[in-house]
Amino acid sequence: MGARVPKGRFARGARVGGLVAGQVTRGMATKLSVLGRTEEVRRRLTERSTMVAAQQLVTVLGEMKGAAMKLGQMLSAVDLDLVPEAHRDLFRGKLVELCDRAPTVAFAQMRTVIETDLGPMARVFAEFDETPIAAASIGQVYRARLHDGRRVAVKVKYPGVDEAVAADMRNLMFFSRFLKNVLPSAADQSVIGEIVENLGRELDYEREAATQHRVSSRFRGHPFIIVPGIVAEFCGRHVLVTELFDGEQFDRMRELPGADRDRIGELIYRFYISALFADNEYCGDPHRGNILLGRDGTLGFVDFGLFNRIDPVDVELERSVIRAAGEGRAQDIFDMWVRRGIVDPDAGVSPSDCMDYVLAVEGWHLVDEPMTITTEMSTSALFLAVDPRMAQHQEMRHQLLPPEHVFSRRTVLFTLGVLGQLEATANWHTLASEWLYHEPPATEMGREIERWKNSQIC
Numbered sequence: 001m002g003a004r005v006p007k008g009r010f011a012r013g014a015r016v017g018g019l020v021a022g023q024v025t026r027g028m029a030t031k032l033s034v035l036g037r038t039e040e041v042r043r044r045l046t047e048r049s050t051m052v053a054a055q056q057l058v059t060v061l062g063e064m065k066g067a068a069m070k071l072g073q074m075l076s077a078v079d080l081d082l083v084p085e086a087h088r089d090l091f092r093g094k095l096v097e098l099c100d101r102a103p104t105v106a107f108a109q110m111r112t113v114i115e116t117d118l119g120p121m122a123r124v125f126a127e128f129d130e131t132p133i134a135a136a137s138i139g140q141v142y143r144a145r146l147h148d149g150r151r152v153a154v155k156v157k158y159p160g161v162d163e164a165v166a167a168d169m170r171n172l173m174f175f176s177r178f179l180k181n182v183l184p185s186a187a188d189q190s191v192i193g194e195i196v197e198n199l200g201r202e203l204d205y206e207r208e209a210a211t212q213h214r215v216s217s218r219f220r221g222h223p224f225i226i227v228p229g230i231v232a233e234f235c236g237r238h239v240l241v242t243e244l245f246d247g248e249q250f251d252r253m254r255e256l257p258g259a260d261r262d263r264i265g266e267l268i269y270r271f272y273i274s275a276l277f278a279d280n281e282y283c284g285d286p287h288r289g290n291i292l293l294g295r296d297g298t299l300g301f302v303d304f305g306l307f308n309r310i311d312p313v314d315v316e317l318e319r320s321v322i323r324a325a326g327e328g329r330a331q332d333i334f335d336m337w338v339r340r341g342i343v344d345p346d347a348g349v350s351p352s353d354c355m356d357y358v359l360a361v362e363g364w365h366l367v368d369e370p371m372t373i374t375t376e377m378s379t380s381a382l383f384l385a386v387d388p389r390m391a392q393h394q395e396m397r398h399q400l401l402p403p404e405h406v407f408s409r410r411t412v413l414f415t416l417g418v419l420g421q422l423e424a425t426a427n428w429h430t431l432a433s434e435w436l437y438h439e440p441p442a443t444e445m446g447r448e449i450e451r452w453k454n455s456q457i458c
Helices: 021-033 038-046 048-062 066-075 085-099 107-118 161-182 189-201 205-219 250-254 258-279 312-326 330-340 351-365 375-386 394-398 403-422 428-436 444-457
Strands: 125-128 139-146 151-157 239-243 281-283 291-293 299-301 307-309
Touching: 107 151, 107 239, 205 239, 205 307, 250 258, 250 291, 250 403, 258 281, 258 299, 258 312, 258 403, 258 428, 258 444, 312 330, 312 351, 312 428, 330 351, 351 375, 351 403, 351 428, 375 403
Parallel strands: none
Antiparallel strands: 125 139, 139 151, 151 239, 281 307, 291 299
């Protein structure tokens, strides 16, 4: 392995691959500004086979209940401006159709679910607003007040959703044949099994309650981030009761001045990306609906159905690969991926192919200058990650992504998507250096968080 970049700063007074640092930085910035070569993405999407595949994707998953709304949330990170204008209305219409597939269930039926788990509602709640405040992919969320005065959020599964989603997951095995055409790296049965397992976990409210309790305890007293606590005595198989975080929705955040959006962007990055490398846990479902802005400027994060642990060995592999990309060590990336079984050394994949792919997905962490994330940038990265045929080096379609990396990579890409919708600006490399090279925080927010962490240890 080559020597690390001095002070952990990519292109800060260092030579990378024999090139002057400034040239590398400018080259990387240019690469990221046209990430995925937007015109190439448009060209690929214009091809009839690609649009047919996209329509088939929506049609197949559109038959699914909980999974359909989940797809809508995933596709909400896609910049529709990249879809050719002639197809845009069709694509948008299908996306809206998916997002609107949340069942219309009379409250009388939802009440039955609540009382099956908790007993008579009047015994548990002093007040209960029967109008849902949010619709999740497998249930709805209501506002209520307990008899002790605590205001709570009550997440309730749709009646019969367990059976419906179980059937959907069985359909994914059929869907894997379609994936071989549009997403070769995810067509492996072990990867499909990982997707099925993770989506199945969303049905397990008891597991989610335990996860949210753990994460909430970790962030208790945090100066900027709030994870609502669990009201354990009122959680069951089909009902999840948490403290209520009453905040503004994401659309309101997008209307704020740039400095406020940048501050929110740093918090989103720290919660979803930095925590992955610091705590060996990650949220597989970062999207705008799970982020709320409090009146005091705190940011609340909700929904922990896809919050998973990851082996520290796998986390270290991710860290090592990104370091190698930042330091220009393409051969090291290739060697690490061969040892891990991600690429076949006989498949024609070169070290340069590996380097280009990592830069497409992770390169935004490596430019040592302020950068505004746009939806065009995040969408191009997403297309390159899921369909390497769009890349210049098409051999990367032979990569075999380990199952445990599917949702962690999704975390990175969909966090990038959220930041793009926010149009947040930061020196993302400065933030990344905290988990890439264990450097002290360089932002005031980071320093205050560090002081808080140290106070927790004392």
